Amino acid sequence: MLKFLLRRLLLFIPTLLAISLVTFLLIQLPPGDYLTTIIYQLEESGEEVDEALLAALRTRYGLDQPMYVQYLRWIGNIILHGDFGYSMAHNRPVSDLIWERLMWTLIISFSTLLVTWAIAFPVAIYSATHQYSPGDYLFTFVGFVGRGIPNFMIALILMWIGFSFFGFGIGGLFSEDFRRASWSWAKFIDLLQHLWVPLVVLGTGGTAGLIRITRANVLDELRKPYVITARAKGLTERKAIWKYPVRVALNPFISSVGYVLPGLISGSTIISVVLSLPTTGPLLLSALLSQDMYLAGSFLMMLSVLTVLGTLLSDILLAWVDPRIRLSV
Amino acid sequence: MSKSQNNPLARQDKQEKIYTATQWQLMWWRFRKHKLALISTAVLILFYLGGAFCEFLAPHDPHRYDVKRVYAPPQALRFVGESGFRLRPFVYPIVSTRNMETLRVEYKLDPSREMPIRFFVHGDPYKFWGLWETDLHLFGLQEENSPMLFLVGGDDMGRDVLSRVLYGARISLSTGLIGVAMSLVFGIVIGGVSGYFGGITDTLIQRVIEFLRSIPGIPLWMTLAAALPRDWTPIRIYFGITVILSLLSWTGLARVVRGRFLALREEDFVLAARLCGAGEMRTILYHMVPSFTSHLIASLTLSIPNMILSETSLSFLGLGLQPPIVSWGVLLQAAQNLRSIVHAPWMFLPGLAIVFAVLAFNFVGDGLRDAADPYAR
Secondary structure, X not given: OHHHHHHHHHHHHHHHHHHHHHHHHHHHOOOOOHHHHHHXXXXXXXXXXXXXXXXXXXXHOOOOOOHHHHHHHHHHHHHHHOXXXXXXXXOEEHHHHHHXXXXXXXXXXXXXXXXXXXXXXXXXXXXXXXXXXXXXXXXXXXXXXXXXXXXXXXXXXXXXXXXXXXXXXXXXXXXXXXXXXXXXXXXHHHHHHHHHHHHXXXXXXXXXXXXXXXXXXXXXXXXXXXXXXXXXXXXXXXXXXXXXXXXXXXXXXXXXXXXXXHHXXXXXXXXXXXXXXXXXXXXHXXXXXXXXXXXXXXXXXXXXXXXXXXXXXXXXXXXXXXXXXXXXX | OHHHHHOHHHHHHHHHHHHHOOHHHHHHHHHHHOHHHHHHHHHHXXXXXXXXXXXXXXXXXXXXXXXXXOOOOOOOOEEEEOOEEEEEEEEOOEEEEEOOOOOOEEEEEOOOOOEEEEEEEEEEEEEEOOOEEEEEEEEEEOOOOOOOOOOOOEOXXXXXXXXXXXXXXXXXXXXXXXXXXXXXXXXXXXXXXXXHHOHHHHHHHHHHHHHHHHOOHHHHHHHHHHOOOOOOOHHHHHHHHHHHHHHHHHHHHHHHHHHXXXXXXXXXXXXXXHHOOOOHHHHHHHHHHHHHHHHHHHHHHHHHHHHHHHHHHHHHHOOOOOOOOOOHHHHHHHHHOHHHHHHOHHHHHHHHHHHHHHHHHHHHHHHHHHHHXXXXX
């Protein structure tokens, strides 16, 4: 187990470096840089473009340096000082802007993951043990529809229902009264009243997928001879199902962290724009549109790091639960 | 099933048929059993025909607008009027009045006048497939100075939603196909190399694939799409977006191809082919590839809907295709405005089209996946 852990952790470091490099290249891709945006804005408003100011800005943000110097400066500051650079559009250090939003992204993604598990587990086992029953067909149908509707459509439809039938907007995470209030029980309740919308929207697709995989796994296990042996020995149906087949079929739940998490983080980006949630999505979008490269780059990198961390966690958990994986390495 | 089992002659007959059937015949028999997949195939064919012939099918040019018909209500097709039942459908004209209290324009259908729908009418001119000019439309109103026809309603600029959805089908459905075709090339080449050579090449490629899969897709696509120069022509943006989408999705196909290669390498028939003196290329192309084409087609079909959804999401955010182009995502952008949706729920129509297309592709893909392995169970 220790060897497995070490191997995994060692692989983690080059992955992080690759992520930072790719992110940096990506934010350098757009033609021009942030100064182009400033010049454009100045010209739009009819102001004079001050060459001295531009030159000063260029040196300040290191835009006059060659590419690899910019990269080394950027990554060096992140590792050594936790300094993600300066958001040029917001005129604040990037680290001031991203942490709270990343925290909300994490909270929303992880609560969605928990809800996904809580729904998918019983439903998948029911579907597998009652194969081709009306209930199974119903869940299969719901699952297919859940997979087919784009996330933002569900968000739009929920908003439309909320607005036209109940007369209130369901965007955001807090009501107007609580947005600036400090944390209290009432604020928490208010949060829960808003949180279910993104959870439902985000969870639908993942739940549908997880149900199908787990159902197939349990079905495969149920056909194996050891289940027949268990039954022949006179084990109760309950024990014959729960003791081994279900436990074996649990793997997708753990490995789902690895592939559901990128999906959730991806999905929450769009949903947050639609539902105006205080997560990374809306800020990333505006940063990309205004070429605020350090802000966009930090978001992209931290989101990727989060997913890689999630995958790492799920690999470790999987090895811990399933000796076949642990011992094969 | 039970009948043929009771009758040994019929059973033997059936078995002989199975033994002599070709691979593709077996797959078709298997696919036929999946009723939903059959229906979905028909739906998809209709969708693609709609996209291919959108200029002819749509009653209007997608950019034609009528400022006096902003958010015009749907004009339902009617068959029963004052004169009783008529075979030729008709609609009531829209009349707009200004509500003096709210000062808003309100629309009503005027049941005193019946406007018959005519077929093969001359309407807005267009260039069919960019080849020849015509103004023939399948249906429409043909009267002198006839107003626009809004079968499912009008949008925020008084354009016909139905026509726009039909034009959007061409763009949205084709991005899926072109994108998947591109990722197929990447997937086969890279996956094939990985599976065929094995060893260090394989490990390296697999690491890269794992890495690409660990980056959350939409933020990555957003970054790439934002990098497209803004002065590009719509057509170049369209191809740019398609390339971006296929940049990430080839990984799934590469995995399928590699897995198949690895599994087939050990099969007896491959060994037999080698023993008979078949060369490397011949073994791959004549013996290995045909036995995984069906799997490949199934996974291709299953990756098209993801492509469509991604394009839609990007365009919806304003990072993908841009307004002069009509795609379902671009159309849904107008549905972001909550107030407009409450007044004009028919703006959701492109969303409905997406849901149907994606579901249909999923069902067909499922059916194909089952059919790809006709000997199972």
